[in-house]
Amino acid sequence: MILKLSINDKTKNSSVIISGSKSESNRLLLLQAFFPNIIIENLSDADDTILMKKALNSTESIIDVHHSGTAMRFLTAYFSIQESREVILTGSSRMKERPIEILVEALRGLGADIQYLENEGFPPLKIKGKNLIKHKISIPAHVSSQYISALLLIAPKLENGLEMTMEGNITSKPYIEMTLALLHQIGVETSGVKNVIKINPKLQTPNSKFIVESDWSSASYFYSIVALSEIGTAITLSSFTENSLQADKALVEIYRNFGVNTVFNKDSSITISKTENLELSLLSFELQESPDIAQTIAVTCFGLGVGCKLTGLHTLKIKETDRLQALKNEIEKLGGKVEITENSLSLEQHSFTWQNREGEYSVNTYQDHRMAMAFAPLALKMNLIIKEAEVVSKSYPNFWKDLKNIGFQVSEI
Numbered sequence: 001m002i003l004k005l006s007i008n009d010k011t012k013n014s015s016v017i018i019s020g021s022k023s024e025s026n027r028l029l030l031l032q033a034f035f036p037n038i039i040i041e042n043l044s045d046a047d048d049t050i051l052m053k054k055a056l057n058s059t060e061s062i063i064d065v066h067h068s069g070t071a072m073r074f075l076t077a078y079f080s081i082q083e084s085r086e087v088i089l090t091g092s093s094r095m096k097e098r099p100i101e102i103l104v105e106a107l108r109g110l111g112a113d114i115q116y117l118e119n120e121g122f123p124p125l126k127i128k129g130k131n132l133i134k135h136k137i138s139i140p141a142h143v144s145s146q147y148i149s150a151l152l153l154i155a156p157k158l159e160n161g162l163e164m165t166m167e168g169n170i171t172s173k174p175y176i177e178m179t180l181a182l183l184h185q186i187g188v189e190t191s192g193v194k195n196v197i198k199i200n201p202k203l204q205t206p207n208s209k210f211i212v213e214s215d216w217s218s219a220s221y222f223y224s225i226v227a228l229s230e231i232g233t234a235i236t237l238s239s240f241t242e243n244s245l246q247a248d249k250a251l252v253e254i255y256r257n258f259g260v261n262t263v264f265n266k267d268s269s270i271t272i273s274k275t276e277n278l279e280l281s282l283l284s285f286e287l288q289e290s291p292d293i294a295q296t297i298a299v300t301c302f303g304l305g306v307g308c309k310l311t312g313l314h315t316l317k318i319k320e321t322d323r324l325q326a327l328k329n330e331i332e333k334l335g336g337k338v339e340i341t342e343n344s345l346s347l348e349q350h351s352f353t354w355q356n357r358e359g360e361y362s363v364n365t366y367q368d369h370r371m372a373m374a375f376a377p378l379a380l381k382m383n384l385i386i387k388e389a390e391v392v393s394k395s396y397p398n399f400w401k402d403l404k405n406i407g408f409q410v411s412e413i
Contacts, residue, residue, distance in 0.1 A: 061088060
């Protein structure tokens with residue numbers, strides 16, 4: 001699907017309902033599979049969560065997670081302890097290029113029976129579920145926190161629990177803290193000293209209900225829209241908390257740099273508003289703990305003519321696409337200048353006269369949902385063509401509908 005985006009007037013001051021956090025939802029679904037007395041409300045409507053739920057309920061011998069990296073990692077751990085069950089876990093062609101060796105080796109260290117069916121270190125996997133007795137492992141901590149979370153989530157169902165040593169600098173630490181917080185909330189005992197985490201086994205948990213907070217990553221695109229709009233523009237989003245478990249709540253502080261203020265309302269909504277136009281030249285952000293908002297921030301800076309240096313981005317090269325290269329390609333196509341390294345992106349300051357940019361400018365999305373949504377706010381500055389626009393369903397199926405509701409013109413071509 002190819003969409004044309006434009007806007008005739010300023011965005012409306014309006015409200016948007018954002019579904020539950022994908023990160024929280026997928027963790028809770030896995031815990032619910034172990035402890036069925038957990039009730040989940042406001043579950044994410046993202047493709048990744050739908051795939052996760054379907055896979056956990058499936059009795060098939062082949063499980064296809066398509067593009068969902070979270071599902072691939074969490075389910076690799078889950079199926080490794082499903083005794084007497086054998087599955088093949090596979091995904092899209094891009095998924096078969098995304099490494100999983102660190103997680104597989106950690107699970108093998110616990111005694112898991114996992115084989116690679118095509119390329120060593122990559123999906124698809126053949127997994128024979130077993131009762132895992134071993135409980136001590138070491139794992140490199142610098143690649144993806146999802147490997148660590150996958151192990152922590154199955155730990156309560158291991159006969160002897162888990163003692164995990166994380167070697168090196170931890171990537172996206174808040175996501176590990178999210179996993180531990182959810183375990184605590186269902187009564188699982190955990191402890192940790194420095195880079196060692198211990199999880200005690202748990203046979204059953206008390207009845208519990210979780211209301212999943214809305215997704216801060218999805219909120220990021222509206223922060224970008226407000227930042228690129230006139231002073232006085234405001235959008236209300238529901239429902240978010242000041243003590244969020246999600247790392248991407250960092251948006252609140254980051255977007256103050258763009259003159260965007262956040263108010264937490266009594267009804268659990270937030271109102272984000274453009275309060276001032278700041279004179280900016282170069283901004284620097286360390287995003288190791290929240291890399292999913294890097295694309296949004298880079299495009300916001302480009303739209304405002306602000307230079308930026310974003311660091312801590314090494315995991316972006318192994319996402320749905322190489323996100324650093326994709327950002328460089330598309331921003332430079334639109335007239336910016338970008339330099340990238342293995343873990344950083346630098347954007348030069350510029351002084352485009354946006355009003356003179358007539359015609360239409362196309363953006364390739366590389367089958368990456370965040371590329372499509374991160375670039376969409378630039379429709380405030382120019383007429384945009386978004387290719388493969390349907391990819392947003394991976395995390396935010398209603399995104400284009402919600403853009404229409406706040407004043408964007410969105411039409412299929």
